[in-house]
Amino acid sequence: MAARIFLATAGNGGDDGNNGETAGAPVETFAVALSLLSADGTIEILDAGPHSPTEDNSHRAFVPRNANIVASTGVTPIIDGTAAQTANSGFGRPGFQWTGGSLLTFTGCVIQNFNNASNANRIVDAQGNITVQYTDCTFKNITGAGLFNAPDAGTSATPNLLDRCRIEKTCTHRIFANYTSAFGSTGHLLVQNSVFEYLGGDSGEVYLDANGSNNTNAIVRNSSFLVHLNETTGGSNGTIRAGVIENVILKNTRTDGSESDYNALIGLKAKTSFSNNCVNGNFGTVEDTSAGGSIAVAAITGDPLFVNVSSTPADFKLQSSSPCIGTGKTIAAVTVDFDGVSRSAPYDIGAFKFVSTAASFTDDGSE
16 A cells, blocks of 8 residues: 555546556546555545546445545646446445545545435545545535535544635535534534535525534634525524634625515524624624624624625625725634635635735836
8 A cells, every 4th residue: 555646537647557656657546546545645636637436336436544635736636426426326326435534635626516416426425434624625516415424523633624615606505414413512613714605505404504503613714605595595593503603704695575584594603602704685683692602793794895796606805995804803723815825913804815906116107
């Protein structure tokens, strides 16, 4: 077994007859790469793909030990669930299937087309036994199952993670499936520097729900959410429900109907605390403290002034007159923004630090 296995499509030299230990001899499938990988090893994807983690019942991506899946420098690989949707005589298979280990990480990937409505076609079938971490990933066309399915409780040092991720509006369901059994009252989750577009595909459900009425270890911070909800498509338990919610922007673009259509719609609901958030648009309650959360600094309710919310993907950067600039909480653990730009006090609310685009000029007036 090797600490690093290289993977590429057949057209770029991938062959499961290779040993995968050099970039010049990559394997083709995740099934073989994972079988050759030592504990805590890395699978480096050399090309864009697309790459199917589970292709059929004979080629399944079993995860027997801790593994890291990363993009090679300059490459944005696509991990595609289309083939897995029709595996198992059409009933679908998960992309990655836990069989051992406690941690699976993804870095720099596009993850798309996990769409089986029966929930068989999950990205990772964690079975409550593995912590899953996503960094610098984009999610597209994820329906019928959440990004996380019954992930392990994790720890404060190694939580379930979304960091610097983009969840596009083609992901039409809530972020978690089977969250109650996964997180209980002690599970660890961290969402930071990430952006979300959601059109309300799960009627009456909490969109990002870490079972926050019980969970004090779920943290959502410096992230931006653009939703289109009323009290029927949204939830009376909050649009975001976690232990700690801070420096979060939540904007609801839905305006149809009457005021009564939004009375039961809650923006944020925290078990422990809220601080320095921005909640804008139609919500019956901005920050719900009924779960026990205290409000350190009350939410701004003005328009956060994202650069663009009218086309897809939305641009969650802030306009120069945004009320979210310089009004956030300084969080030492959050050192950069979505783009990797260093943050500095006073922090901006949301996933992006405001960076002026004004041109700089020399003393003689030239650029």
